[in-house]
Amino acid sequence: MDGRGFMFPVDTAIGKNGRMHTVSRAYAPATAQLRITMYDIDSEYFGIYGGYGESLGQFKWPTGMASDQDGNIYLSDELNNRINVFSHEGNPIKYWGEYGTKEGELKGPSGIAFDSSGNLFVADHMNNRIQQFTKDGKFILSFGNKNQDTLNMPWGVFVSDDGFVYVADWGNDRIVKYDSNGEFIRSFGSRGSGNGQFKNPSGVAVDKDGYIYVTDWGNERLEILDKNGNFIESLRGHATISKWADEYFDSNYEEAEPRSRSNLEPDTVQFGGDPHEESAHIEKLFWGPTSVKLDDDGRVYVTESNRHRVQIYERTG
Amino acid sequence: METTSTDVKLMAHLLRRAGFGATKEQLDQYISSGYEETVDLLVDNEDSSRIDDALVRRYFPDQSVTHDTSGAGSYWLYRLVSTDSPLREKIALFWHNVFATGYTKVTNGKPMSDQLRMFRNHGLAKLDDLLLELSRDPAMIIWLDNVDNHNGAINENYGRELLELFSMGVGNYSEDDIKECSRAFTGWSIANSDYIKQLAVRNSIMPYGKLAWRYEYKKDDHDDGEKTFLGYKGNFNGEDIIKIICEQPATAKFISRHLYHFFVADEPPVPSWPYKEPQDLAAIAILEKTYFDSGYDIGEMIRVLFNSEFFKSETCHYKKIKSPVELAGNVLRTTEEFKTPNIRISERNSQVTFMGQQLLNPPSVEGWHQGLEWIETGSLAERVNFASQYLGDITKPGVRRIIRNVMDHEGEYISAEACVDKCLDQLGSIQISQYIYNTLVEFAQENGIPSINLLKDKENAAKKISELISLVASVPEFQQS
Numbered sequence: 190m191d192g193r194g195f196m197f198p199v200d201t202a203i204g205k206n207g208r209m210h211t212v213s214r215a216y217a218p219a220t221a222q223l224r225i226t227m228y229d230i231d232s233e234y235f236g237i238y239g240g241y242g243e244s245l246g247q248f249k250w251p252t253g254m255a256s257d258q259d260g261n262i263y264l265s266d267e268l269n270n271r272i273n274v275f276s277h278e279g280n281p282i283k284y285w286g287e288y289g290t291k292e293g294e295l296k297g298p299s300g301i302a303f304d305s306s307g308n309l310f311v312a313d314h315m316n317n318r319i320q321q322f323t324k325d326g327k328f329i330l331s332f333g334n335k336n337q338d339t340l341n342m343p344w345g346v347f348v349s350d351d352g353f354v355y356v357a358d359w360g361n362d363r364i365v366k367y368d369s370n371g372e373f374i375r376s377f378g379s380r381g382s383g384n385g386q387f388k389n390p391s392g393v394a395v396d397k398d399g400y401i402y403v404t405d406w407g408n409e410r411l412e413i414l415d416k417n418g419n420f421i422e423s424l425r426g427h428a429t430i431s432k433w434a435d436e437y438f439d440s441n442y443e444e445a446e447p448r449s450r451s452n453l454e455p456d457t458v459q460f461g462g463d464p465h466e467e468s469a470h471i472e473k474l475f476w477g478p479t480s481v482k483l484d485d486d487g488r489v490y491v492t493e494s495n496r497h498r499v500q501i502y503e504r505t506g
Numbered sequence: 507m508e509t510t511s512t513d514v515k516l517m518a519h520l521l522r523r524a525g526f527g528a529t530k531e532q533l534d535q536y537i538s539s540g541y542e543e544t545v546d547l548l549v550d551n552e553d554s555s556r557i558d559d560a561l562v563r564r565y566f567p568d569q570s571v572t573h574d575t576s577g578a579g580s581y582w583l584y585r586l587v588s589t590d591s592p593l594r595e596k597i598a599l600f601w602h603n604v605f606a607t608g609y610t611k612v613t614n615g616k617p618m619s620d621q622l623r624m625f626r627n628h629g630l631a632k633l634d635d636l637l638l639e640l641s642r643d644p645a646m647i648i649w650l651d652n653v654d655n656h657n658g659a660i661n662e663n664y665g666r667e668l669l670e671l672f673s674m675g676v677g678n679y680s681e682d683d684i685k686e687c688s689r690a691f692t693g694w695s696i697a698n699s700d701y702i703k704q705l706a707v708r709n710s711i712m713p714y715g716k717l718a719w720r721y722e723y724k725k726d727d728h729d730d731g732e733k734t735f736l737g738y739k740g741n742f743n744g745e746d747i748i749k750i751i752c753e754q755p756a757t758a759k760f761i762s763r764h765l766y767h768f769f770v771a772d773e774p775p776v777p778s779w780p781y782k783e784p785q786d787l788a789a790i791a792i793l794e795k796t797y798f799d800s801g802y803d804i805g806e807m808i809r810v811l812f813n814s815e816f817f818k819s820e821t822c823h824y825k826k827i828k829s830p831v832e833l834a835g836n837v838l839r840t841t842e843e844f845k846t847p848n849i850r851i852s853e854r855n856s857q858v859t860f861m862g863q864q865l866l867n868p869p870s871v872e873g874w875h876q877g878l879e880w881i882e883t884g885s886l887a888e889r890v891n892f893a894s895q896y897l898g899d900i901t902k903p904g905v906r907r908i909i910r911n912v913m914d915h916e917g918e919y920i921s922a923e924a925c926v927d928k929c930l931d932q933l934g935s936i937q938i939s940q941y942i943y944n945t946l947v948e949f950a951q952e953n954g955i956p957s958i959n960l961l962k963d964k965e966n967a968a969k970k971i972s973e974l975i976s977l978v979a980s981v982p983e984f985q986q987s
Contacts, residue, residue, distance in 0.1 A: 194713075197567040197568060199567070214567060215568075216566065216567070216568035216569075216573065216576070216577060216852075217566075217568075217576070217580075217849060217852035217853070218576045218852060218856075219568075249849075250565075250849075267565075268849065344564075359564070389560050389564075391564075406564075407560060428714070430713070431713070433713070434712075434713035434714070437712050437713050438713070441710075441712070443704055443708070444701070444704050444705065444708065444710060444712070447698075447700035447701035447703075447704050448701050450700065450701070451697075451698035451700075451701040452697065452698060453698070453717075455697065455720065459720065465570075466718070469571065469616060469717075469718035470717065470718045470720060472714050472717060476571070476715075477563070477567055477570060477571075494567040494570070495567055495570055495571045495715060496714045496715055497711075497713075497714060497715050498714060
């Protein structure tokens with residue numbers, strides 16, 4: 190599979206010079222469409238790399254992405270139980286990781302994030318823990334599964350500039366904050382659809398002012414909290430037509446014309462308050478928001494698997 | 507050969523027909539509840555399946571959106587092998603065959619999955635409710651072109667099949683009735699119909715994946731004029747037509763025969779029904795009476811069916827051939843390979859297709875023909891290989907438990923006869939002929955099972971017993987229901 194576009198993307202890494210790397214998870218019969226796509230915020234396309242398999246540069250269930258200080262791209266693979274490393278240009282460099290439950294072993298590595306020292310935190314989701322490695326895969330630390338605050342299938346992970354580790358505790362419907370040594374500090378949220386509540390959160394990021402952004406995956410929304418976990422705002426998605434999509438419609442009038450006469454934003458009452466159904470019917474809404482990332486200019490990037498796109502927000506306040 | 511009690515044989519029969527089979531442990535549990543209570547449990551059970559949709563969606567985004575026939579089919583197969591409400595899935599399978607809607611024309615997995623969810627929720631309800639839901643179902647509206655059924659320019663496709671294949675059967679209405687029925691369903695459409703039709707025809711996923719579909723009644727496109735249908739006159743809309751259809755004795759007979767065909771014994775293919783009487787007219791009469799007495803309640807008809815002597819009779823045990831989905835459901839529930847979602851479900855779904863039944867894609871509006879038509883040279887090999895491979899796979903948790911149960915309480919050694927008896931028992935009290943029993947015992951003997959010390963050489967014993975289970979999975983009775 191070549192060319193632009195994504196097929197069930199699950200994460201985006203913002204690399205050197207603002208280049209974006211979005212990984213498409215695709216699906217079992219369409220494994221040829223697994224890939225990482227390189228582009229920038231102006232929709233300039235730079236190519237693809239990676240593919241399905243177990244060899245160098247290949248992966249099966251790609252999930253989390255991160256960029257190190259040199260601009261190399263790291264990608265977790267839940268099925269091969271490893272971390273893949275690529276150059277900024279998409280050339281495969283190496284992979285590391287072994288399946289298992291002992292410290293330093295991996296069972297379903299999911300979200301990943303670097304700290305300011307260049308060490309990688311991995312949400313080892315089937316082991317219900319977070320592990321810290323050097324970027325070459327040497328084990329440093331494991332936490333999150335040793336007391337009453339045990340994680341339950343954690344997905345996204347984020348390390349703030351001041352070294353705190355935030356985890357999207359998917360199975361427990363909360364965000365958990367640890368210090369850099371893995372000591373539990375506090376958690377935010379509870380299961381639900383109200384303000385400040387979560388249903389299976391998938392990703393978390395914290396900006397320079399301490400605002401916490403959470404992809405509240407089960408509620409199909411992005412929630413924004415202040416640094417104390419107080420609710421600020423909830424976004425359901427506001428997608429517009431991208432440059433790539435626009436070009437598609439330009440050359441496919443048969444679809445564009447009836448689309449222009451369609452009501453793509455029906456009343457949501459008929460969907461019984463089920464956000465999954467709402468998003469299935471209303472294209473602009475988030476559907477399967479799997480990760481949230483921030484750039485140095487304060488933009489917020491939400492990768493959503495089920496609509497095969499990334500929605501980008503700018504902070505206004 | 508050990509004699510099996512009537513209670514066990516009957517419960518095993520019920521669970522094969524109302525669900526996807528049951529292991530000995532499950533059978534014991536049901537038997538302790540009682541037969542009629544188990545029937546009630548199966549019929550009255552809401553969709554309380556333990557399916558964790560969140561986990562499926564996390565691992566398989568394509569199954570989250572039920573992107574195409576692969577994703578939607580894999581998701582359904584996972585439900586079939588994981589559910590605690592097997593009759594709900596079985597009734598969805600039943601209606602999927604009667605109201606056969608195919609992916610080839612719909613080209614969108616979401617409306618197909620939505621239709622199945624509707625079958626799950628309404629498939630045991632009253633027939634008029636179900637037909638109303640069906641007539642508003644977006645996948646059906648595209649499949650049978652009601653989207654092109656307009657005031658002043660009718661498309662008869664849905665009106666015709668509603669009478670011919672979905673309710674009354676050929677010979678019970680006229681061509682004029684079809685036209686009047688179609689007029690009544692003008693305006694029963696979907697939202698954004700022009701755009702959706704284009705996307706369906708082009709099988710387009712661009713630019714942001716497939717949109718879900720929703721029913722829309724277009725009042726301006728509905729023919730509100732007077733109609734004459736089956737001798738009744740009025741300004742009928744679709745609801746009125748369904749009410750009249752459900753009052754017809756022909757509908758009672760047609761639906762009764764379908765239920766008998768699916769749950770009791772194979773009838774000839776539907777097109778021959780106008781010319782061939784049902785094989786058991788007395789049974790059909792009981793179901794017809796229940797249909798009217800209960801106000802067209804499908805759940806009540808099934809309850810009466812399962813409690814009837816014509817269903818319980820041993821003359822109909824093992825007289826149906828499992829469809830590929832039923833066979834796979836039986837095997838995969840036994841192996842317990844899918845206690846949680848995993849990537850292999852997509853491969854299993856493809857294997858079911860190779861056996862001759864692609865979920866969400868029946869071959870025509872008539873659905874799949876049942877009975878011997880499931881068996882041909884290629885599909886038989888696929889079926890036997892599938893069952894033997896997975897039930898003989900010692901790494902599967904369900905297989906390991908069966909082997910453990912076979913070895914339990916046997917001391918150091920087990921005889922070939924005892925081993926065969928226990929394997930048959932563990933797999934759901936399978937009743938086989940004396941000839942096949944002798945063959946299995948001979949195999950167990952030749953494979954050295956009686957000479958293996960079960961306490962000292964457990965792994966070798968387990969391997970040999972798994973080979974015996976694999977052979978049991980290939981016998982005709984295991985392929986039958």
